[in-house]
Amino acid sequence: MSEKVSVQDRFWNEYTELVRQTVIPYQWEALNDRVEGAAPSYAIRNFRIAAGLEEGEFGGMVFQDSDLAKWLEAVGYSLASRPDPELERIADDAIDLIGAAQLENGYLNTYFTIKEPDKKWTNLHDAHELYCAGHLIEAAVAYYRGTGKRKLLDIARRLADHIDEVFGIGPGKLRGYCGHQEIELALVKLYEATGEDRYLRLSRYFIDERGQAPNYFAEEWERRGRTSHWVQGTTSPPDLEYNQSHLPVREQTVAVGHAVRAVYMYAAMADLARLAGDERLREACGKLWKNVTEKQMYVTGGIGSTHHGEAFSFDYDLPNDTAYAETCASIGLVFFARRMLLLEARSEYADTMERALYNNVLGSMSRDGKHFFYVNPLEVWPDASVRNPGKRHVKPVRQRWFGCACCPPNVARLLSSLNEYIYTADRKRNTVYAHLYIGSEARFELDAGPVKLKMSSELPWSGKVSFEVLPESNAPAKFALALRVPGWCAGARPALTVNGKPADYRTERGYAFVEREWSQGDAVGWELPLETQLLFAHPLMRANAGKAAFQRGPLVYCLEEADNGAPLASLALAAEPNLAERFEAGPLGGAVVIEADGTAIEGAGWPEDSAPYLPLRPRVKAARLKAVPYYLWGNREPGEMAVWIRTARP
């Protein structure tokens, strides 16, 4: 990598430290089945059984191995930014255990080793073997980068080499691909870490082969006797949209199916488009990006609106109260966005990355780092979550751990690698792009020479950002600093100063370009207009017609029952809402809250014991509404929550 960035940010370090001090240790306990009251993971036990160190049955989901891999990946990132010998020792032991579970030929998957040793690679549709391999590879690359230790990387390479022998177009090879995309982007990372072209070629094979006719999954299902890992008896043919194998990927223009699978695949497609200069792949990425972010994304950056198959439904179908918006899907959207930025720096990619990160992803974790949302709704009525089966997936309270525990370790690995999402550098064009305004120190290798930058940021509470430029050599260096103009500036032009003096700039693809010969100590001031905005949704988004949402900078806000009473549906925003904002300490740990004038329907105005429908216009009274950042919802007593609020205007 041509850059090295470390996060030094008041807002974000709270969370990266939470991950380091709480989430990672807590998850280690969970992987070892030592968290009281949480469903056991079995992940470590499975590896011990596969390694012959313990007797027993495989436990957990068929993809349980990936939880340990995601944990190790998070540990790798964490050790990179902050050494921790005790944590490293624990991780090294876990890696030894993984190595002991690997077969002679490189194969590594505890489910099949323990439970169905003669069924390897026979159910790519359901069994997640390549998916687990992908997570192991990602962990290996992160751990190698974070510690310099090669053991896990070697395990991953042996596994990848084995997969390369098994899969492909040549004679005797299996012409399949995974039912859950993940290995594709992992192999790109392995290529980048090792320089070995064959991993890139293997990734490209998986992407190119997907959705070709005759469909591999349809044939595999026949070969398997029309069975499934998940249900007894014979099953219907696989739904090919579910895992995006319904069409060759370059022909896909609309996001369908399981949202996590989709964005993991799109991320790999963007990687390959860049590394191979594949124009058709780049076009497909562009179309899919537009479809997801313009038509199928919640204002919180959540994607996948239906819990049926954890999937995209269709354009503008984004109901708030039955939203799925899985945490992992938003994390995958962040992955996709970062790779789109590497393809071409356009601020819309970073806008979405920021939206998903500060809202859906950050909100999935409780302030204690021990409770997580899998589903991230935009409207909650706790009674309905209990009594209405169509809303049972919507939880009003974060859960400790999940039987299918994909989300918490995914949050951990994203937050502990947050440094990778702040900048990209275009070495040849001598340009450093700042996408996220997160305090940090960074070092880049440009053709003009090495560059060091220190960013300070008061986001998300104030829009004050500054950079100190530190060319490593003493000689002045000429390069461009490209500063993202966030979408939430809404046309207002952020003020730029260079060494204290107002400076002009040109804007291109959403970035302000500051190009000059920089000297050590040069300072850039970048003042983002940070105001509470009322957001409105696209007119075809039926769920939000006549409603507005509060946004302030990167943060989307919501109303909670704790501040506003219930039902929240009785509240409406006044035509002139007289918005106010103030920093509030207290139970939410310090945050800017928003207040607005509105009205509340008076429940008491309805006659007792009467019909529920009357020609009786509800009585309303004035009310002052209070909104808190969405990422903080559900940290007080359980109650209603709503992001979108009715407005008094039509």
Added chain:
Amino acid sequence: MSEKVSVQDRFWNEYTELVRQTVIPYQWEALNDRVEGAAPSYAIRNFRIAAGLEEGEFGGMVFQDSDLAKWLEAVGYSLASRPDPELERIADDAIDLIGAAQLENGYLNTYFTIKEPDKKWTNLHDAHELYCAGHLIEAAVAYYRGTGKRKLLDIARRLADHIDEVFGIGPGKLRGYCGHQEIELALVKLYEATGEDRYLRLSRYFIDERGQAPNYFAEEWERRGRTSHWVQGTTSPPDLEYNQSHLPVREQTVAVGHAVRAVYMYAAMADLARLAGDERLREACGKLWKNVTEKQMYVTGGIGSTHHGEAFSFDYDLPNDTAYAETCASIGLVFFARRMLLLEARSEYADTMERALYNNVLGSMSRDGKHFFYVNPLEVWPDASVRNPGKRHVKPVRQRWFGCACCPPNVARLLSSLNEYIYTADRKRNTVYAHLYIGSEARFELDAGPVKLKMSSELPWSGKVSFEVLPESNAPAKFALALRVPGWCAGARPALTVNGKPADYRTERGYAFVEREWSQGDAVGWELPLETQLLFAHPLMRANAGKAAFQRGPLVYCLEEADNGAPLASLALAAEPNLAERFEAGPLGGAVVIEADGTAIEGAGWPEDSAPYLPLRPRVKAARLKAVPYYLWGNREPGEMAVWIRTARP
């Protein structure tokens, strides 16, 4: 029965004739598997196989017999109001067939006779044996009343007598009850038709025993080896709320579980409360009535808001777009309402009966009488019905017939017995209650003597109603005519005239009492104020906050895409809506439509290719909204539909 009523009404005869001329013949074809493109019923074939007239396997649902019974019941009602020798011949043949399928001991159920002869009465929870028996009994009573023929009544009595031998508290008897309530209300009818107390006692046994501890279904499930008729393998213990066996019925205060089961049971409870003077049962009926109609009913009279288990969810949880509101459940609510009126004439019971009948029930059938809704939503977005799995149960177009075809024959039997819902008479108090204003001729036996009444009504289009009083004898008779003051009069006092002169009246429990010595030829004019109203929902009904619905007399209205474009969510009603109404001929077959001033969000105001959320208040333009009666929705090209419309006021 002390009354005989025949419908002579321009509005309703269109539907009763549709049932007679189209629905009944069409359903006969369906029962015989002769409807092209519709799923086969197998109902007749099953009886032929059970009778030994044909070889083959049982086909259709375990409760398929009930379809033939419901058809025969409708035929019985139809023949009562209009003889039809050809139809009667067909029905007599079907009855012969049923008789041939009855076993020596009276048992009658083709599923068990054909498929599991040694499993009779072993799965009351799932297998609907008593439910099918109940429908057969209802058919027998209706056919006997309609034709005077006893053959089906005798079959039903032999079956009921057999059931009476099998079930009860005595030694050697099965202490069970049905998983789907129906036999309870049927046995009351059999008692009323035959005067045999033992049928009333048996009904009471089923009602009294239900929900007692230890729970019969829990024990039966254990005895069955924890299996279910519906799924393979072992199952979870039965959900006792689903069929209202979670508590003894007198302790139930909140409607839970499968809505049809619930209201069929409540109807029988109301019958028994009346016939046995059971005060605790009457109290339970009152509480359940209040819960259903004040907290769990849609404005269309639909009940059972969730398709998961076709069930009630909880108080004020009435989402419009995922509504279930099954046709049969509204029909059951009409049954319940009628029996509450028999317990005590209160206009709120008739208000609800009318609401369910004119909206949810009538709207379930297409204008051609050949297509039916099972689910009756209050908001439809056709694309979502296809692409959002949580809305797949919501159909934008009526279907021809259903694999589980409970609803169409239920509509047929209700509409062909509509005459039974218009009046009740209190013989001892010499009072005739008019509940529904449906043109008709009626004859009552009061203590004061026989009374004949002719009602004329211009509902639902105009509020003009009149009665001609024809005491059968020439002598004048003193009795009270109690005229319901509909809830939709909303406090306005209908104008009464007697023999052309304005007359005063007292009102009691929602009825206007006109008490006098009547002479032949006396005429009563009753002018109901019929105006378009904007209805608002209870403040705790979150789905309808900030919305209004149009109602005009008994009819609820809706907006359709055919008249208003899409998306309907973009429309809002003006603060001063300037309502207008006019009779419109045309594709809907003649109906009063409502127009109102409003606004529409301009879709074109949104920038192309932009983020779906912007700080950009939508541009709105003036629009004239047009609403049509809900019961007519979906009779034109498929499109969006909405009952509740946003209002410009908070």
